[in-house]
Amino acid sequence: MITNDKPITHFIKQSAISLVNRIRNHRYSANQLIVITSLYVAFVCNFPFLTRAITAITQTSDYSFLFLLSVPTLLVSLIIMINGTIGVGKLLKPLLILTILLSTVLLYATASYGVVFDYTMIQNGAETDSAEAFSYLNAHDIVFVILVGGIPALGIFFAKVKTQSWSRGLKARSALVASHTILVVLIASVFYANYAAVGRNNRELLAYITPYKFVDATVKYTKRHYFTTELPFKTLDSNPLLEIEDDKARVTVLVVGETARAQNFSLNGYSHNTNQYTEDSGIVSFTKVSSCGTATAVSLPCMFSRLDRQTYDNRTANAQQNLLDIAKAAGTDVLWIDNNNGSCKGVCARVNSIDIDTGIANPLCDGEYCFDEALLLPLQNKLDNLSAKNTLIVLHMIGSHGPTYYKRYPQDKAVFLPDCQRSDIQHCSEQEIVNTYDNTIAYTDFVLNKIIARLEKLESDSAVQTAMLYISDHGESLGEKGVYLHGLPYAFAPQEQTHVPMLFWQNKSLAHQDNDCIKSVSSEVISHDNLFDIVLGITSVSSTQYIEGRDVLSKCRASDGLLAAATEPNTKILL
Template identity: 55%
Template sequence: MKKIITYVKQISLTTNQLLLLTCGYLTLVLNIPFLMKMASAITTLDNYSVLFLLSLPILLLSLIIIIQGILSFRWVTKPILITTVLCSSLIFYGTMTYGIVFDYGMVQNTIETDTAEAFSYVNLYAVLFFTLFGVIPSLIIYTVQLTYKPFFKELLTRVKLIGLSLVTVLLIGFFFYSNYAAVGRNNKELIGYIIPYKMVDASFKFVRNHYFYPPLDFKVLDTAPSIVRDNNRKHVTVMVLGETARAQSFSLNGYKKPTNQYTDKQGVVSFSNMSSCGTATAVSVPCMFSRLDKNNYDKRVATAQQNAVDIIHLAGADVLWISNNNGSCKGVCTRVKTQQIDTNKSNPLCDGEYCYDEALLKPLREKLGNLTQENTLIVLHMIGSHGPTYFKRYPKDKRVFTPDCQRSDIQNCSEEQLVNTYDNTIAYTDLVLSKIINQLSQLADKENIETSLLYISDHGESLGESGVYLHGLPYAFAPTEQTHIPMLYWTDPMQTDFDLGCLSSLAKSPITHDNVFDTLLSIMSVKTKVYDIEKDPFIQCKSQSAIARVNMPTPLEIKRED
């Protein structure tokens, strides 16, 4: 290594030469994912020109030279190029290894990720990859000697280089514009694979939206919601917010492996045609609790108005959010009571960074034993099936399917090992849900309290299908594994609001996260002007008395009418 460094130190380059070599490396190595996907899109055309295909790397190289040529000049040349290479190598690793696209959603997810989650992606393979494609090339850039021409002469040569690149882009556009336009229209997602510029653009937009736009005034959607029930029994709903669970891996939905052997015996209704609002927690969680729909969802707007838990809390319910997901409620639980599971190693269910989801059972039991109001909503936010360290999501004595993958570089495990590991997380989630149902059943039997459970995952997960792993792809071209999610509902036999037989008959009807807002209001019997009956999938199975209660005017409305 010392000999290589000594040799490199003897190399003397102009800034333009170093720029060209670095841009060539960015184009032909770190942008391999983009070039491969574009080449695949081009070669699938019925008739394509070989010259058009060959123009692709030339066009990309010219564009990168223009961008880097404007940013990198004289003494800032090395710092800019090294920063670009290091960032690009990290993106290159994520794209090549997991199929990740660093668009706006992924940037948001990355920035909002906690330290423990970030380090779960660090492994020997990642370090070697980063060293080979990022550190070593950067070290070479740092070591070579740069020779500077007089300022204006060097500026003139840089202008010539950028001008030549611009002419190249224009010529390629002149001869092949229609070809690029056709491929681009049919493969809009491919621009997301250009490294690192899609991430730079997304990062700029994220910073602008979160730190430079003035905050919106908080909007109160309803000042006087109320809970209307026709019996004197207390009511408790536990909403379990799942993490990274995909519907395809639930045996309740037809999966061949017994991943739901516990809840399958407890009379849960599985809604098998459920879709998520996003492909990452940062989008899906605030979206599903928002009055906004997926098509018009904007986090700034959603954060600046009441969400479902706010409405339920204002209606008079006691709301508690218990998180085993590193406090990651994404702003939804800001105005209600929260409790974070302590990951201290003194808890046998925790390792200092994460806890198994059974750790949620103790605080739940304590809350159920100390109900202070007639109506209670408890949200349990699971760590669920969060990857890539799936093996850390279940205890070793709960390994149902073997052999499993006891490592974070999941792409280096066999398909059988990877799928078994993920399926173990689903089976463990099922065990936890079963224990929650048992607690609710005991409460209903002993205390004559009406209880129910609603389980919904935030998004799904890819397990190597078509070379894609994890989640977070742009929704427009995300595979179904990342958007098709499970939703389960259970209620004690004594409740009278819903006909479970009716719900079972509707279990295959298509629903989405857009329905969660109204479903929660319906389960909690909240009367509010922001409730949309057309978006409540449970309304068809609700008793006529329950529907009449919610649609009756509240005493406050009667007083106003008088």
Template identity: 55%
Template sequence: MYKIINFLNQIKLTTNQLVIYTCVYITLVLNFPFLSKITTVVTALESYNLFFLLSVPVFLLALSIFVQCFLSFRWITKPLLILLVLLSSVLFYSTVTYGIVFDYGMIQNTVETDTAEAFSYFNFSAILFFLFFGVIPSLLIANVQLTYSSFVGELLARIKLLSGSVGVIFLIAIVFYSNYASVGRNNRDLVGYLTPYALIDSTVKYVRKNYLYPPLKFSLLDTSPTIKNDDSNKSITVLVLGETARSQNFSLNGYEKQTNSLTKDLGVVSFKDVTSCGTATAVSVPCMFSRLNKNNYEKRVAVAQQNAVDLIHLAGAEVYWISNNNGSCKGVCSRVKTEQISTNSKNPLCDDEYCFDEVLVDELRKKLHSLKSDNTLIVLHMIGSHGPTYYRRYPKDKRVFSPDCQRSDIQNCSQEELVNTYNNTIAYTDLVLSEIITELAALSNENNIKTSMIYVSDHGESLGESGVYLHGLPYAFAPEEQTKVPLIYWGDKLHHKAKLDCLNKISEQPISHDNVFDILLAEMQVKSKVYQPKNNPFNHCTNGVSVANAKSPTISQGVN
């Protein structure tokens, strides 16, 4: 090793030469996912220009050199290039391994990720990858000797390099403009694979939008919402907010493996065509509770106005948000009573980093026996199926499917092991839901309290389909595995039998996170000027409509 370092110390390069060599490495190696994607796109065309395809890495190299010409001077050259290589190697690993694209949404999700979740992505494969593609090249950069001429000489050399890169860019643009315009217009997702420039661009946009714009004045959508019970019974609704559960793996929705063996006989209604607002928690959770919908959702606006739980609380209901998800409520629960489950290992369900979701049942049980309000909403935020450490989401004695994948570098597990592990998380979620239903049913039977439960996941998950893992892809080209989520409804039969029968009739109809706002208000019997009956798919089944006359509801998906 000493001989290698000594040899490198004898290598002498100019600043321009080091910039060129580093840009070649970033372009041809660390941008392999981008080059691979664009090659697939171009060669799939009925007729394509081979020379256009060959021009892409040259164009990207010239563009990289052009950018670095303005940033790399004398003593800052090495630190800047080393940072660029290290950062690009992390992005390279994430994209190659999981198919992650670092767009604006992914930056937001990354910033709002807690430490335990972040460390779940670290594993032996990731370390080796980072060492080989990031650390070793960085050591090469750090140990070469840079030679400098006079300031004027340096400036002239830089102008020549800059002019050369501009000339190449200009020439390629003239010759292949129509090709670049056509491919770019029809494959906008390709830009997200440009390493590290897509990340830098998204980060700048995120910082500008979240830290440089002045905060909006908080808006009250309704200052006087009310609750009107249809009867004299107390009412309790439990909203279970799932994490990373995809609809395709629920046997209630037709999946061949019995992942819902416990809830299938408890009278639940599973909606089979539910679309998420986003592909990451940071977007989907605040979006589904917001009056905004997917098409016009903007976090800055959403956090500056009342959401569904705010209105329910203001109407007079008791609202509790109990979380076993360290990612927090993304601002939704800021103005209601909240409890974060402690991961202290003194609890047999916890290990100092995570707790199994059955802890939520314990907390729910305590709440149910101490409630004083006539109307109560309890939100239970699960850790659910959060990856890549799926195996840590269920106790070993609750494992249903085997062999499973007991590691975080899931790409090194067989597809059978990976799917079994994920299915175990769904089966465990099913167990938790069955226990919640049991608690609510007992309360209803013993005390004639009107009880109901709604379960909905924030987004889905990719399990290696088309080489993509986890979630968070830009919504425009995210697969259904990441955007189709489960939504399950249960109500005690004493008060909800007719409603349940009716809901079963419409459970095949498409709905989305856009409907959750109005579903919640209606379930809690909140009267508000912002409630939109047409946006509530349950509305048809809560107005005395008989099952015999049940038909598909007309649902508005474009509420502002």
């Protein structure tokens, strides 16, 4: 932690003055500025890419040193081609300065947290609110950007560029771009097979090229979300039915966790007792559940969509009925209560919803975030005012969202110490990070137990059948192999980001739900693709979109005759 910023400030000031004075005494050609900047971007800002590329190449048994040498050469040439083509006239300095500053910010995120800026990460960032965005900002970020990006950008700003006639400048620029184009073609022709082999086995490498992968992903996101016509809304099932054969009302609480990974749940065998509150409640943990994505922007709408992970497309999903729409159409009273920045990513667009007010008037809130206990009051209000025979309440948690894990639980609920009381978690010890994250899981467990207690009381007071299903949207990396947080492309995301917890609890009156049977299927391999059918089954909603084979709980209801077996997928099921 920085305890005295005066030496750093003085160093930055003296470095800047020295650089400016040196630059002012020299005149550079436009091509020289392009080459110098391109070399800096290639070898400094693309250091994560180069190290990964070199590692991938040297791990092969028959790699060529010339091929290894060609990688940075190719990278520099490509950057020169881009800067040389776009940076004409008065655009030159702004382009180079922007490239340096943007590349530096991306370098910090990649080097510190292992973040890769592909399409999914751009989407996740675009849908992040200001409070969450600023949680990543700290003194180390600022100092790093100033030293690595600000000073070189300042040098470019003050650099004196030699004046040339239009024809002479065009000739020099054309020669620069043409020579490096030839070099790129030459490298590609000589080492094509090598690049193809390394690329085929290490597809993630391209995602580390800074800043061009970021620019490419941003352009695609902008084009798709702001310049593409919306699809007409599609009704998947116009007549879903509610099939409850007894007179008892039913309440199902679906708790959507945030950034919780399965391996840190003691219900799954983890050494830290993170489930001390629910371990004796009769809750069942499903141990082999995978997520649809590695970030909320993808996973949340995907898990409520009829589309599966392989076919999921955000544009298509938003233009058709989701799980909540079908439950509502069947006569279920659906309510979404959100404590995650008030964003359901479009999932709750057509059902009743409540956003938790983060104002400091609430003792559970700090003006930006609220502890998940804040969900309990609106939940209780709803339970006290049930108006339908079948009710589905979705609670969207802030859960274990990082990097400010320490803000996700009250200090009196800090079970594991010492914890990490800062956002730049890479500067905490491994044990401090794990302790802090485990505290968030333990606090989630505390809240889940409170929910169960309310459902049990509802049963005893009103004879209402109740059930709770908890599932997280994605997992989290805590520094394993130098990777932090989440959001890596799914193709090479570590298990920590895709293996998620799922917990199921039911009250005693749900006799048709055989708890021993549920325990027997809890080790089956399932994913977010199963959630649609599991929830339809729990809530007794009959729909043409229900697929019995994906409802892992279906066999545990069949013995009571409340679930008619399906002979064909996507046929009407009577629950």
